[in-house]
Amino acid sequence: MKRITILTGHYGSGKSEIAVNLAVQEKSDMLVDLDIINPYFRSRSVRALLESHGVEVAESTLENAAGSDLPFISPKGSRPFVNRSMRAVYDLGGTKHGAKIMMQYRDMIKDPENLDFLVVININRMETDSAEKIVRVIDELQNTSQLRVTGLINNANMLEYTDEQTIRDGEAVLKEVEAQTGVPIVMTFVETTVKTTGDFAGETRPLTRYLAKHWL
Amino acid sequence: MAKVLMKGNEAMALAAIKGGCDAFFGYPITPQNEVPEYLSYHMKEYGRVFVQAESEVAAINMVYGAAGAGARVLTSSSSPGIALKQEGISYMAGSQLPAVIINVMRGGPGLGSIQPSQGDYNQVTRGGGNGDYHVLSFGPETLQETVDLVRQAFDIADYYRNPVMIAVDGLIGQMMEPVDLDNEIPKMDLPPKDWAANGKSGERGKRNTIVSLHLDTQGLEGHNLALKKKYDEMVEKEQRYEMIQTDDADIVIVAYGTVARVVRSVIETLREEGIKVGLLRPITLWPFPEKAFEKLPESAKMLLTVEMSLGQMHQDVRMVNEGKRKLAFYGRAGGIVPEADEIADEVRKLVGGSPA
Structure with missing residues (x-):
């Protein structure tokens, strides 16, 4: 995984869950929660878990204020761009509105070769259920963030309804996107409870539900 | 339609469209914002009305107006916003107007917090408005149950000519769950809305009027008792558990x-x-x-x-x-x-x- 991994996508695509999983799996130095769109299920809500894995959390300037939806962003979030020894995961808010926030960091990126801008796609979401729609979403995200999308993450999980076929269906659609745009599938996340017979496109990684608890 | 993965608020918005909602009037508040957001760009695809009003008070009075003209109307808000709408809800109950109200509850009292709560129970079941009235209200558990009830709520509201509320805590508004929005749901036999003030009474000199004001006390008590009869029917027929x-x-x-x-x-x-x-x-x-x-x-x-x-x-x-x-x-x-x-x-x- 690259030094800086930025996750974007539609809201409800699983970005935050994947951001937390990646930060934990990679023991990243920092998780930057830039979600100013969603009021709930944000990666900052599992701060204690992240800290127990040695991951520092950057979120709002008002820390631990889950009761507010003020769009404040901690200046801590720019540190990984300046300190090039840091490895960080950035978790953006959903849609192009959430991606716009990256504009402020554009001039700080001095080592673009060490940066991945990944789109998390769940094909069970109506807004991203076909290659055509996904290509359009990628365009929008690139335009508003001023960053080039470097990879796709297949997250076709559908809670307890997920099976291997669900994930393969997601993969098939993303392969079409890959063929049309040249943007590769870099990872596939499979919830740990799902039985599979083989690997998937890109790196296959386990998904643990940290945010959407099991009774949800 | 097969099951799709939706966020609670979006799912309720789409369910309202499927339930035949003609018009939406509302004002933003977290954690229900995805309801108006979704409707703001999808209602026009169906040739229906979406208005973001200047306040909750304005929104509920627009609901009153459109319902009075016979439309199927929706508004949505969250706890403090619903508190602002209570006057209009009492007026609608008094004027016997149907509407569906989605309340995605957050912490209170006052502005409280944007985090989930069920602290509106009294506001939902007792009503914050004046007079002897009730709002038929549902507190669903899953997104599937929620969307099924939103779709049915329009029928139920029309049948009783009374506001119906869907009261979910913020978590149900924000959580993701697979839902089917085209499954079979019970349909009610509904009489034509010959009471609607839509200028189409068909008879010269005959006008439908929508009022909650009754000038003679005998008349108002009669109206109160008629409403009571309707609420008794709800108590008898609508208890769900x-x-x-x-x-x-x-x-x-x-x-x-x-x-x-x-x-x-x-x-x-x-x-x-x-x-x-x-x-x-x-x-x-x-x-x-x-x-x-x-x-x-x-x-x-x-x-x-x-x-x-x-x-x-x-x-x-x-x-x-x-x-x-x-x-x-x-x-x-x-x-x-x-x-x-x-x-x-x-x-x-x-x-x-x-x-x-």
């Missing part, structure tokens, strides 16, 4: 919405330990499902109400119980959702064991 493993239960938890989801996992854990616990889940908050309590077995010696508020529904449980069974209460507030372990420990304490 689910009973889960109550048949042999020694202790029955009463919980709705998100809390019921947590309780389901508690039942599994406790039953493995040999504690016979069940769940009585109100689906209608008003009318409160009294009939469910009549069906509880003799073995159920205790009822434990669990709420994301501090004893609001528990008052209804106490009233229905009429002193028959022992009562206990456990609640969290301020936007905190009770965890399964907390509730399990509470039950263990009540049955005399020690917390695990």
